[in-house]
Amino acid sequence: MKFKLLYHITVLFTVVSCAPKATTPEPPVAEKIAKELTVHGDTRIDNYYWMNQREDSTVINYLNAENSYTDAMMKHTEEFQTKLFDEMIARIKKTDESVPAKMNGFYYYSRTEGDAEYPLYCRKEGNLEANEQIMLNVPEMAKGFSYFSIGDFSVSESNEILAYSEDTLSRRRYTIKFKSLVDDKVFEDKIENTTGGITWANDNKTVFYTVKHPETLLPYKVFKHVLGTAVEKDELVYEEKDNTFYTSCYKTKSNKYIVVGSTSTLSAEYRFIDASKPNSELNIFQVREKDLEYSIDHFKGDFYIRTNYQAKNFRLMKTPVANTAKENWTEVIPNREDVYLSNFEIFENYLVIEERKNGLNQLRIRRWADNEEHYLDFGEEAYDAWVSTNPEFETDVLRYGYTSLTTPSSTIDYDMGTKVKTVMKQQEVLGDFDKSNYESKRIWATAEDGTKVPISLVYRKDKLKKGTNPLWLSAYGSYGSNSDVYFSSVRLSLLDRGFVVATAHVRGGQEMGRYWYEDGKLLKKKNTFSDFNSCAEYMVAEGYAAKDKVFAWGGSAGGLLMGAISNMRPDLYKGIIAAVPFVDVVTTMLDESIPLTTGEFDEWGNPKNKEYYDYMLSYSPYDNVEAKDYPAMLVTTGLHDSQVQYWEPAKWVAKLRDMKTDNNPLLIKINMDFGHGGASGRFERYHEVALEYVFVLDLAGITK
Known part of the structure; x- marks a missing residue:
């Protein structure tokens, strides 16, 4: 069904030297078509429900009209946007290279060249002086696409075959392809509609992968594919019947086991098989229980388990491979009331634990031989540190990442025995940057x-x-x-x-x-x-x-936060930027056909339960728009967003424009080519950042 659309945009006068400023354009006005939504005896009227039709030309015309309006309203800032974009790009080292990581006899790294938007994925055999092999030339692969993203790549145990996944639509539906690293031949095998993850068995011909439900996009089936065979005959390994759970697949660090996971917000269940026997039956690790979360890795004869089993802030446990149910788990690191155990990494001689205390990450090193332990000292008041890429057991060197608000991102090798840190790379900031x-x-x-x-x-x-300073305040x-x-x-x-x-x-x-x-x-x-x-x-x-100069930014679920604060305390903020915002909470959570909805019940609640319905309704930004003054607002979204559907912010803006009583700018920018993460190129994405920055700078009276 086609809907009549009422909108108009005043033609701007051409601005010439000494000419008066162009007249203010009129915003698009979306027609109201009442849709009654009744649940629990409560009826809501949604006048913009009709926007939920991605293929409808009327909807597309409306979105294009909104973009034209935003362009017109921001036209006076175009030169400033260009200046900001050039300024941001000028600080980025264009020809750059990541720190190589050694795995199975090869050093793997990525590098960028000049103005190229995408990296080259490369490797060298044996040592860093060896000849470079370019595995994926992404700049070449991306030609002809407005969006291009490599989801994952994985090399077979023989080091001879590369499996990789790509997305050319920005819906996070990846196609897996295969390439010989011996002669660069691309195999005919092509697996579509996957999550992008690839797990090789140890036979160098079998890969495990997860596919998405065609409607909800939930990852719900795990298949295995044998290279050279018909994809349509791939064997189903596991199917998740509960649509509140997501499936996944990975190989343990030891490379001995393939793990098939099924997880929800508050529960987990894993199965595993010997990676050298890909045709064997899956073994269940620990059956799912409500509110029981766990994750696993393997070392020598045991599985190690991070879990909240009788541990609010999680603890680390282990169990023999032959007896994996939780009654066999024994404690390695106990639960602590003031410390959250977030991750762990196992080495031959050391255990590394990522912890969080007073809001900051800590890295704790424990020696297996005598349990002697210490923490790394980072020396700054606010920072982030994390375990980086450590694919091998047989090393005493921990690679970790470090950054702070004033320290560029760094890759550091830390000798856990001698306690010597070596900075392998620190992000280079071009220009006149001085940390002090x-x-x-x-x-x-x-x-x-x-x-x-x-x-x-x-x-x-x-x-x-x-x-006197303007403030940019963000949160998730x-x-x-x-x-x-x-x-x-x-x-x-x-x-x-x-x-x-x-x-x-x-x-x-x-x-x-x-x-x-x-x-x-x-x-x-x-x-x-x-x-x-x-x-x-x-x-x-x-x-x-x-x-009078407080600006707020939030994206996705942080965009929900932006919508909520705009209703609760609009007086606090001069301007708000809501990026891909989740703002139509009740309607989305009632529609189980929308991607990701069912997996979110443990986060927001299920509105089919009246208690949750009433509570959601009390804060849902779209449902709580009122006739009152709102701050200036810039909203962004993507037509192909698979996480937060474009119609949520589009409906929200239409309703705000109809009801708000102020004259503050209300703009929405819809990226017609991209999805949740925005542009895929390393420079292209900064055009949107420049728009966001100029929006608040202009409101703050800063024009250069």
Whole structure:
């Protein structure tokens, strides 16, 4: 069915020297077509439900009209956007190379050349002086595509065959292909609609992969493919019947086992087989139980298990390969009330544990021989550190990553015996960057219920003037995902113009441990939103920001946060940027045909349960738009987004435009070629960043 669309855009007058400023264009006006949505005896009227038709020409015309309006409204900033883009790109080292990682006799690395948007994936045999072999020439592969992404690549145990996956639509539906590393021949085998992950068996001809449901895009089946055979005859290895679980597949670090996983937000179940016997039956590791989470890896005769079994903040356990049910698990690292165990890495002589305490990552090194242990000292107030690529057991060198708000991202090799650190590479920032010009801090705001919420912030020392600086405040606050700090050369464009840039580590993340996550989900979700508002208020009160120059940014579930705060406290913010925002919470969570919905019930609740319906309805941004003043807003989305469907932000903007009582800018930019992650090229993506930055700089009165 076609819908009549009412919109118009005033033709802009040509601007010439000394001519008056162009008239303000009129925004598109979407027609209201009432759709009654009744659940639990409650009826909601959705006037823009009709936008849920990606292929409809009327919808496409409307989205294009919105883009034209945004372009017209931002036309006066085009020169500034170009300047910012060029400024950001000028700081990036164009010809660059990653630190090689040794695996199975080869050194693997990626490198970029000149203005190329994509990397070359390469390897050298035996030593770094050997001849380079380019495995994937992505700049060549990407020609002719507006979007191109390599999902994964994996080399067979014989080192002779490369399997790789590619996405050319930005829907995260990857096609797996194969290539000989002996003669560069590309095999005819082609596996479509996969998650992109590839797991080789040890026979050098069998690969395991996961496919997505054609409608919901949930990964729900694991198949195995034998190279050279018909893909349509691939054997089904495992099918997940519960649509709240996602399937996955990987090989243990030991290369001895292939693991098939099935996980939901709060539960896990794994099966495994000998990687040298790909045709054997799967063995179940531990049957799924409600609220039992675990993950596994293998070392010598045991599996090691990170789990929340009788451990709120997780603990590390192990069990013999022959007896994997939880009654056989024995403790290696206990649960601690103030420390969250987030990951582990096993070496021949050492165990490395990633922990989180007081919101910061720690790396703990324990020697197997005598349990002697120590922590790495990072020496900064706000930072992030993580275990990097460590494919081999037989080494005493841990490779880890490190960054802070003032320290460029670094790859470091740490000798766990001698305790000597070697910086293998630090991100090079071109131009006049001087770390000493900037200062970072960690401060604590007080939430409405008295909880202390950490904030990480950075500013340029000579630009900080109490109570006058504009503030860029961001957060995520969902899924237990942590908003760890990091260095950004792009961010210098804000800092050098006087912005204070901060991250609010609100509840819903896991920065402060498991309880931090549980206090910001389901029926406690509003803590995420009120925490953010408290952080904004605190930074103003402490003089880090001018009261009338507070800007907020959030993406995806962080976009939900942006929508919620715009309804709750629009007076706090001068401007808000909501990137690919999840804003139509109730309608989306009621529609199980929408990708990812069923797997989210443990995060948001199932609105088919009235208690959850009522609570979601009380904060869902789209459902709570009112006739009142809102801040200036820029919203972004992608037509092919598989995570948050484009119609959520499109409907939200249409409703806001119809109801809001202010004259502040309300803009939406729809990327008609890309999805959730935006552009795929390493430079192309900064055009959108430049638009976002100029939007807030313009509102802050900064025009150059």
